[in-house]
Amino acid sequence: MLFNSIEFLLFLPAVFFLYWLILKKIELQNGLILIASYVFYGWWDWRFLSLILLSTIVDYTLALRLKKNKNNLQRKYLLWTSIIFNIGLLGYFKYYNFFIDNWIQLWATFDIKMHESSLNIILPVGISFYTFQTLSYTIDVYRNKLEPTKNFIAFASFVSFFPQLVAGPIERASNLLPQFFIKRKFEYQLAKSGIKLILWGMFKKIVIADNCAIYANDIFSNYNELSGVTLILGAIYFSFQIYCDFSGYSDIAIGTARLFGFKLMRNFNYPYFSRDIAEFWRRWHISLSTWFRDYLYIPLGGSKGSKFQQIRNVFVIFLVSGFWHGANWTFVVWGGLNALFFLPLLLTNNNRKNLNITSENKLFPSIKELGQIVFTFTLTTLAWVFFRSETITDALNYLRLVFSNETFLKLNYLSTIERFSFEIIFLLPILLIYEWFYRKEETPFNGKFQLINETIILLLLLVFGIYSNYSNFIYFQF
Secondary structure, three states, X not given: OOOOOHHHHHHHHHHHHHHHHHOOOHHHHHHHHHHHHHHHHHOOOHHHHHHHHHHHHHHHHHHHHHHHOOOHHHHHHHHHHHHHHHHHHHHHHXXXXXXXXXXXXXXXXXXXOOOOOOOOOOOOOOHHHHHHHHHHHHHHHHOOOOOOOOOHHHHHHHHHOOOOOOOOOOOOHHHHHHHHOOOOOOOHHHHHHHHHHHHHHHHHHHHHHHHHHHHHHHHHHOHHHOOHHHHHHHHHHHHHHHHHHHHHHHHHHXXXXXXXXXXXXXXXXXXXXXXXXXXXXXXXXXXXXXXXHHHHHOOOOOOOOOHHHHHHXXXXXXXXXXXXXXXXXXXXXXXXXXXXXXXXXXXXXXXOOOOOOOOOOOOOOOHHHHHHHHHHHHHHHHHHHHHHOOOHHHHHHHHXXXXXXXXXXXXXXXXXXXXXXXXXXXXHHHHHHHHHHOOOOOOOOOOOOHHHHHHXXXXXXXXXXXXXXXXXXXXXXX
């Protein structure tokens, strides 16, 4: 079920009404959340509900056994059972065909023909998110940082919590699970802030991302025929498409959770105002970045040890992050590029430099800060070309045409004008102005001129929502 669909528009009020007005006991509310979450997820394909249920049962059982078992070796076996199961589940559905196809291609380079054995495996929506969520639960129990729960309904509700089930934020059990045991009372201010987040998220998705997608898809599909200026436009369109699409989903998820009395972690913090790549990754997909930090980067040694070890750890974290996004070498290259961009900051010990808000207590950025923001956005956009392209060859050709003098100067005015979206040129400044002046707030509805801002956003939503095709969110494929 899509957040930006008529079905969800009917589903959400119905669940909200039952939750607060009919079911007063916490056990009944948890049960409703579990049922609603399974309905929400099963809307795509009910068969994949068995995977969520299986993952839930396995980690629920292993966590209880981890708590009871005091033998260190046996506890390690239990932990590795959880790791192998979750990564194996993810690997089979997400990466099986990728590895088989690459194995066949490898032998083909030696003129050895291997039997085609790829299967038509459908990728379950959100599997990368809920497997990481349950995996972190068993790891935290193993580390004695978390008490396992005996309440299966509460745990199953935590795993399948519908607001953030499909595309995050990837919640830690230490934050979300205890909230299923606290008696919840309707809080007007919390619900109000939730509605504001939903509204802002819908604006970013329907008004910005979906409009950028039309032109970005067209340009990336026909890049061989277009001028360098048009290709630059395409890369910028996609940069804002993926940001507004994904952060829009996160805002809607966090806002929806608040309607039911739950508080989820923030997943985006105005990343395109970052002054370096390190700051960008502290502000982009925060739940995934911190997950890899806590469960992979720090166990590898983190920033301790020699420079070689630090560089190794950085490349591991970025390459794995890239591969997490999808079974394609383009994602691995995207991760590798971000590691390369991060490397100068690490070598000069400047990776923890920009921790405060950009231009804090200033109306406008300084020339230096503006240059840093533009440079960081340029690097990020360059990497997004690999993320968006179908193959590495496509990405390299795309960039070659951008930087080719002949292509750049060969302005095909007709094709450029056709892909020069006046709506987006009008809308992007609105987005950037709002985000800049309210960068200390969650949304533009929390500061000054709330009523004016709400009216503008609602009008834009109504205008563009009429023509929306209710397209999927990008991160559904991950």
